Amino acid sequence: MLDALSYEFIQNAIIAGILVSIASGIIGSLIVVNRMVFLAGGIAHTSYGGIGLAVYFGIPIFLGASLFAVGAALLIAFITLKHRERTDTFIGLIWAVGMAIGILFVDMTPGYNVDLMSYLFGSILAVSQEDIWFMSALVLTIIFVVTFWYRDILAVSYDSEYALLRGVSVKFFYTLILVLSALTVVIAIKIVGLILVIALLTIPIYIAEKLSNSLYSMMFFSAIISTIFTLLGLFISYNFDITSGASIILVSAMSLVLFLLFLKLKSIFK
Amino acid sequence: MAEGADLERLCSLLYRGFESLPLCHINGKNMNIIDIKNLTFSYEKDTILENINLHVKAKEFLAIIGPNGGGKSTLLKLMLGIEKAPKNSIKIFNENPSKNLTSIGYVPQNTNVNTNFPIKVIEVVMMGHVGHKRPLIGYKKEEIECALSSLEQVSMGKYADKKIGSLSGGQRQRVMIARALCSHPKILLLDEPTSNIDTTGQKEVYELLKELNKHITIIVVSHDISVILEYASSVLHVNKKAAFHDVSKKRKFHTKDEHFCEVELLQMIGNSHA
Ligand SMILES: Nc1ncnc2c1ncn2[C@@H]1O[C@H](COP(=O)(O)OP(=O)(O)O)[C@@H](O)[C@H]1O
Numbered sequence: 001m002l003d004a005l006s007y008e009f010i011q012n013a014i015i016a017g018i019l020v021s022i023a024s025g026i027i028g029s030l031i032v033v034n035r036m037v038f039l040a041g042g043i044a045h046t047s048y049g050g051i052g053l054a055v056y057f058g059i060p061i062f063l064g065a066s067l068f069a070v071g072a073a074l075l076i077a078f079i080t081l082k083h084r085e086r087t088d089t090f091i092g093l094i095w096a097v098g099m100a101i102g103i104l105f106v107d108m109t110p111g112y113n114v115d116l117m118s119y120l121f122g123s124i125l126a127v128s129q130e131d132i133w134f135m136s137a138l139v140l141t142i143i144f145v146v147t148f149w150y151r152d153i154l155a156v157s158y159d160s161e162y163a164l165l166r167g168v169s170v171k172f173f174y175t176l177i178l179v180l181s182a183l184t185v186v187i188a189i190k191i192v193g194l195i196l197v198i199a200l201l202t203i204p205i206y207i208a209e210k211l212s213n214s215l216y217s218m219m220f221f222s223a224i225i226s227t228i229f230t231l232l233g234l235f236i237s238y239n240f241d242i243t244s245g246a247s248i249i250l251v252s253a254m255s256l257v258l259f260l261l262f263l264k265l266k267s268i269f270k
Numbered sequence: 271m272a273e274g275a276d277l278e279r280l281c282s283l284l285y286r287g288f289e290s291l292p293l294c295h296i297n298g299k300n301m302n303i304i305d306i307k308n309l310t311f312s313y314e315k316d317t318i319l320e321n322i323n324l325h326v327k328a329k330e331f332l333a334i335i336g337p338n339g340g341g342k343s344t345l346l347k348l349m350l351g352i353e354k355a356p357k358n359s360i361k362i363f364n365e366n367p368s369k370n371l372t373s374i375g376y377v378p379q380n381t382n383v384n385t386n387f388p389i390k391v392i393e394v395v396m397m398g399h400v401g402h403k404r405p406l407i408g409y410k411k412e413e414i415e416c417a418l419s420s421l422e423q424v425s426m427g428k429y430a431d432k433k434i435g436s437l438s439g440g441q442r443q444r445v446m447i448a449r450a451l452c453s454h455p456k457i458l459l460l461d462e463p464t465s466n467i468d469t470t471g472q473k474e475v476y477e478l479l480k481e482l483n484k485h486i487t488i489i490v491v492s493h494d495i496s497v498i499l500e501y502a503s504s505v506l507h508v509n510k511k512a513a514f515h516d517v518s519k520k521r522k523f524h525t526k527d528e529h530f531c532e533v534e535l536l537q538m539i540g541n542s543h544a
């Protein structure tokens with residue numbers, strides 16, 4: 001395994017794994033406490049439409065997916081802020097339509113035979129240098145935002161009505177969280193694929209939530225736990241030649257089960 | 271809960287310097303600080319509030335009662351500017367509601383939702399600060415001190431670093447009151463603050479409000495008739511329309527014959543809606 005570290009694609013995979021874990025730990029925490037998991041799922045699947053369009057028009061796939069995901073996030077923000085009661089129906093709708101558009105455009109692309117599985121289940125071993133730049137920029141942006149606007153984000157997430165009373169722009173921060181979620185989903189697709197993205201955005205966060213008494217520590221623990229799961233999953237994926245997304249998610253799920261057992265035992269023997 | 275004298279000292283400490291504010295000079299008790307005139311409001315089609323008139327004086331203790339869905343919470347939200355009232359129908363310190371961010375403290379209904387949220391008690395209280403002149407990162411030292419003294423005031427000082435979800439309903443309610451006190455409001459609005467607290471906890475909350483009432487105006491939505499008898503100076507019954515009753519003078523009966531007074535009060539309120 002050690003000599004594997006000298007391969008550039010392995011180095012890139014590890015760096016990408018860490019960057020995505022930091023982003024998904026922080027943003028996943030915000031998604032969970034804001035009860036936006038379903039929204040994030042909608043954005044992930046809608047972004048497949050962007051992948052299809054990118055393939056068809058021959059533009060970079062990252063760009064296509066990002067534009068589509070951010071578009072979906074803005075649309076969801078607009079709709080949920082205006083008509084809260086219609087949210088479910090609407091998200092179900094764009095979820096399906098996004099996927100359909102993606103499949104349609106891939107079908108229409110002549111001679112296209114790139115492995116679609118890699119978008120559904122991740123292709124961490126095919127991370128390029130540009131991908132790393134994009135991921136780094138996003139992680140820096142996320143850290144910047146949660147550092148300087150921590151109290152506003154906390155207020156909006158915990159009690160948006162009260163935040164509004166205190167002069168915090170709830171609409172702005174709600175939209176910002178969704179847009180950052182969309183971009184995080186896009187980079188996470190690279191690692192675990194869009195089917196499994198929700199697991200990455202929730203399993204480590206669930207464990208971290210039990211260990212934390214503030215949003216800040218929840219984000220911190222989530223990022224750490226996520227990184228451990230991702231690197232462990234990557235290691236297994238490389239050694240046993242399994243799809244990276246699947247091994248990362250299975251590592252996470254098994255750890256979650258162990259963690260819950262541990263909590264149960266602790267409460268019994270207390 | 272801090273005992274009488276303690277509590278009093280803390281309250282006057284918190285409101286130190288307020289005597290010099292215009293509110294407290296201008297004819298003291300006689301000025302209306304809230305004026306609601308012919309207020310009619312609906313969310314969608316159905317009229318929720320119809321032709322409401324209400325005038326609240328400084329240091330009044332107003333109880334708002336009425337059936338579920340009668341529009342009590344809506345009325346508070348209109349005063350706060352969370353919902354938009356028709357122009358000029360509500361004046362608070364002679365201004366439209368949204369202009370009074372710091373002068374009104376608010377304790378919302380249902381503070382037991384979202385209890386799993388990873389947030390410390392002190393962070394909840396700190397939400398009460400209004401966000402101008404803030405540091406680049408985190409909270410100012412004065413903000414932390416002020417939040418701690420608000421917590422002290424509701425006897426929750428030693429819980430500052432606890433997770434909000436680990437508190438009982440009554441303790442959480444006191445934290446929400448501390449949050450509202452953080453901006454040193456002149457009016458405190460509370461929406462059913464004791465609905466999920468045991469009787470002892472309820473009494474503690476109302477004793478606290480009574481103490482605060484020496485310095486600020488209290489408006490509380492409550493279902494509890496004994497509260498009205500013991501603490502309120504006036505009662506507003508809201509069920510789409512509203513009826514106002516001054517009960518401050520009724521209180522003399524109360525000490526003599528509690529039972530009599532309760533019946534009389536209920537009759538009085540009942541009659542005006544018959
Ligand atoms: N945001 C809202 N949108 C539409 N209708 C609402 C909203 N909030 C409350 N209502 C309706 O307004 C009426 C009064 O509600 P509310 O003010 O909460 O009553 P109360 O606090 O007296 O129980 C109810 O019929 C309720 O269904």
Ligand SMILES: [Mg+2]
Nearest residue numbers: 342343379461
């Ligand atoms: Mg209500």
